[in-house]
Amino acid sequence: MAIESLPEPSIAIAAPPRPRFGFLTATPIIATATFCLVAIALLSILAPWIAPHDPLQLLPAQRLKPASEQFLLGTDAYGRDVLSRIIYGGRISLLIGFGATLVSISIGLLIGLFSGFFRLLDAVLMRIMDGIMAIPAILLAIAVVSLSGASVMTVLIAITIPEIPRVARLVRSVVLSAREEPYVEAAISVGSALPKIMWRHLLPNTIAPLIVQGTNFCASAILTEAILSFLGAGISPETPTWGNIMAEGRAYFLIKPSLIFWPGLLLSIAILSVNLIGDAARDALDPRMKQREAGK
Amino acid sequence: MLGYLLRRVLAAIPVMGVVALFVFLLLRLTPGDPAAVIAGDNATPAQLERIRTSLGLNEPLYVQFVTWINKLLHGDLGVSLISNVPVLNMIGQRIEPTISIALATIIVAVVVAVPLGVVAAWKQGTWIDRFVMGLSVLGFSVPVFVIGYILIQIFAIDLRWLPVQGFKSLSSGFGPFVERLVLPTLALSFIYVALIARMTRASMLDVLGEDYVRTARAKGIGEVAVLFRHALRNAAVPVITVIGTGFALLISGVVVTESVFNIPGIGRLTVDAVLARDYPVIQAMILLTSLLYVTINLLIDVAYTLLDPRIRY
Numbered sequence: 001m002a003i004e005s006l007p008e009p010s011i012a013i014a015a016p017p018r019p020r021f022g023f024l025t026a027t028p029i030i031a032t033a034t035f036c037l038v039a040i041a042l043l044s045i046l047a048p049w050i051a052p053h054d055p056l057q058l059l060p061a062q063r064l065k066p067a068s069e070q071f072l073l074g075t076d077a078y079g080r081d082v083l084s085r086i087i088y089g090g091r092i093s094l095l096i097g098f099g100a101t102l103v104s105i106s107i108g109l110l111i112g113l114f115s116g117f118f119r120l121l122d123a124v125l126m127r128i129m130d131g132i133m134a135i136p137a138i139l140l141a142i143a144v145v146s147l148s149g150a151s152v153m154t155v156l157i158a159i160t161i162p163e164i165p166r167v168a169r170l171v172r173s174v175v176l177s178a179r180e181e182p183y184v185e186a187a188i189s190v191g192s193a194l195p196k197i198m199w200r201h202l203l204p205n206t207i208a209p210l211i212v213q214g215t216n217f218c219a220s221a222i223l224t225e226a227i228l229s230f231l232g233a234g235i236s237p238e239t240p241t242w243g244n245i246m247a248e249g250r251a252y253f254l255i256k257p258s259l260i261f262w263p264g265l266l267l268s269i270a271i272l273s274v275n276l277i278g279d280a281a282r283d284a285l286d287p288r289m290k291q292r293e294a295g296k
Numbered sequence: 297m298l299g300y301l302l303r304r305v306l307a308a309i310p311v312m313g314v315v316a317l318f319v320f321l322l323l324r325l326t327p328g329d330p331a332a333v334i335a336g337d338n339a340t341p342a343q344l345e346r347i348r349t350s351l352g353l354n355e356p357l358y359v360q361f362v363t364w365i366n367k368l369l370h371g372d373l374g375v376s377l378i379s380n381v382p383v384l385n386m387i388g389q390r391i392e393p394t395i396s397i398a399l400a401t402i403i404v405a406v407v408v409a410v411p412l413g414v415v416a417a418w419k420q421g422t423w424i425d426r427f428v429m430g431l432s433v434l435g436f437s438v439p440v441f442v443i444g445y446i447l448i449q450i451f452a453i454d455l456r457w458l459p460v461q462g463f464k465s466l467s468s469g470f471g472p473f474v475e476r477l478v479l480p481t482l483a484l485s486f487i488y489v490a491l492i493a494r495m496t497r498a499s500m501l502d503v504l505g506e507d508y509v510r511t512a513r514a515k516g517i518g519e520v521a522v523l524f525r526h527a528l529r530n531a532a533v534p535v536i537t538v539i540g541t542g543f544a545l546l547i548s549g550v551v552v553t554e555s556v557f558n559i560p561g562i563g564r565l566t567v568d569a570v571l572a573r574d575y576p577v578i579q580a581m582i583l584l585t586s587l588l589y590v591t592i593n594l595l596i597d598v599a600y601t602l603l604d605p606r607i608r609y
Contacts (some may be wrong), residue, residue, distance in 0.1 A: 113551060127314060131315045131317075131318060135585075136547040136585050136586070137428070139566065139581060139582050143582060146570040146573055147323060226439060227552055230552065232571055233567065246441065252444065257449055261442075266326075271436075272434065
C-alpha cells in the first residue's frame with residue numbers, strides 16, 4: 001500500500017534558518033546604503049559608456065587643471081580626467097571586494113567543514129590557521145604582492161590568504177556544534193554518505209554566519225586594496241583604482257587636495273555601505289541577536 | 297596559574313613555527329629565481345650571485361631553513377640587502393616614532409571610546425546611542441589615510457595650528473614632539489575608538505540588566521558610580537580582548553599613517569623594504585609583528601585573571 005499522506009509529526013521539525021534578504025531595505029539608512037552600493041556597482045559596470053573621457057588618455061597640456069566644464073573634477077598630474085579615473089576606479093575596488101570574499105569563503109568553508117569533521121586533520125589544519133592569523137594581514141598582503149608582482153590576481157590572492165583562517169574557524173565552530181545535533185547524529189547512524197551529510201545537514205547552518213562574515217570582510221577587502229595601491233604596493237599605478245589616484249595625489253596634496261578627497265569620498269561611501277549592510281545582515285540573521293532583542 | 301602560563305607559552309611555539317615556515321616559504325615558493333625577484337629586472341649576474349650567497353639560496357631547502365632558524369634563535373635577523381645594516385639596528389633606529397604613535401593612539405582611544413560606549417549603552421535607543429553607533433560605523437569605514445588628509449587640511453593648512461608632517465624625537469623637546477604627534481594619533485585613533493566604543497556598548501548592555509546593577513541602584517548609589525564602578529568592571533573583559541585583537545588594525549594603521557604624515561618609523565621602514573624588495577627586512581618585520589601580536593594576546597589572557605577573579609585557569 002502506498003502511503004499517500006503521512007501523519008503530522010508530533011514534534012515540529014525545525015529546518016535550519018534560511019537567510020532572507022528583506023533586511024537590505026529594512027530601514028531608510030540601510031536602504032540608502034544598498035542604493036549607494038548598487039549605484040557604485042552600476043557606475044563601475046557601465047564605466048565605458050558613462051565616463052566622459054578615456055581614463056588612461058594623457059594630455060600633458062592639461063596637467064592639474066581645476067574643475068571645468070570639460071573636466072568636471074579637473075585633471076591629474078598627467079593631464080588625465082579625474083572623474084573618469086574615479087568612475088573606472090570602482091571596478092577594481094568592487095572586483096577585489098567581492099572576488100576576495102567569494103574565494104576566501106569557498107576555501108575557508110572547505111577547510112572548516114573538514115576540520116570540524118575529522119579530529120586528526122583538525123589539529124594540523126588549525127595550527128596552520130593560527131599561524132597565518134598571527135601575521136598582520138596588511139604585512140602579509142604587501143609581502144605577497146611585492147614578491148609575486150602586482151596584478152589584479154596577485155592582489156586578490158594577497159588579500160584572500162589572511163581571511164581564509166577566519167572563515168575556516170567560523171565554519172569549524174558551526175560544524176562542531178551542529179554535529180552534536182540529533183539530526184546529524186541520526187544521519188551518521190543511518191549511514192548517510194559524508195558528502196551528503198555535509199551538503200544537506202551542515203552547510204545550511206553555515207550560510208547565515210557566512211553572509212555576516214562575508215559582508216564584513218568585503219568591506220575590509222575593499223579597504224585593503226586601496227591601502228595597497230596607496231602605499232604603492234598594489235596594482236600598477238597607471239590602472240585607475242581609488243587607492244592609485246590618491247597615491248598619485250599625495251605629491252600634489254598642497255596644490256590640489258581634491259585628487260585625494262574625491263576618490264577618498266567614494267571609497268568611504270562604498271565601505272560604509274557594505275559595513276551598514278553587514279550590520280543589518282547580522283541583526284537579521286544572527287539568532288543570538290534575536291534572543292537578545294526578545295529578552296529585553 | 298603558572299601551569300596555565302606555561303601551557304600558553306608552549307602553545308605559542310607551534311604558531312610562531314608556522315609563521316616562520318610561512319615567511320621562509322614565501323620567497324622560495326614565488327615563481328622564478330628568488331634572487332632575480334629581489335634584485336629586479338636590471339640586475340647583473342654578480343649582483344644576483346651576491347644575493348644568492350647572502351641569503352644562502354644555493355643550499356638545499358632544508359639546510360637553508362635550519363640555518364635561518366638557528367640564526368633567528370640567536371637573535372640574528374639578517375642584514376639589509378640595500379643598506380648592508382643589520383635589520384635589528386635599522387629597527388632600533390626607527391622604533392621611537394612608531395611606539396610613540398601606537399601608545400598615544402591606544403591611550404586616546406581608550407579614554408575617548410570607553411565613556412562613549414558606556415553612555416551609549418546607558419542611553420540605549422536614544423539619539424546619543426544612535427550618534428555613537430553612527431560614529432562607530434563611520435570610524436570603520438573611512439580609511440585612515442582619508443581621515444589623515446582631512447585632518448591635515450583642516451588643522452595644518454587652513455587653521456595652521458599644527459605642522460603638516462614629520463616627526464621630532466622626544467629628546468628635541470616635549471613641545472615639538474607632541475605637536476607632530478597630535479594629527480597622526482587622531483587619525484589612527486578613529487578606527488580604534490569605533491572598535492572599542494562598539495565593544496564597550498555591547499558588553500555594557502549585557503551587564504546592565506544584571507541583578508547586582510539593580511541592587512546597586514536600589515542602594516541609592518549615584519548613577520556614575522553604578523555605571524563605571526559596578527557595571528563597567530564586569531564588562532571589561534571583552535573590551536580588553538578587543539584592544540588586543542585590534543592590535544592587527546593598529547599595525548596596518550601605523551603603516552599607512554606613517555606614509556601619510558611622512559614619519560620615519562617602522563611602518564615606513566616596512567613599506568620601503570617592500571618597495572625595494574629588501575627581503576631580510578620584510579621577513580624580520582613579519583616575524584616580529586607576529587611575535588608581538590601573539591605575545592600581546594597572551595598577556596591579555598593573563599590580564600583576565602587579574603580583572604575578573606571568577607576566571608581561573
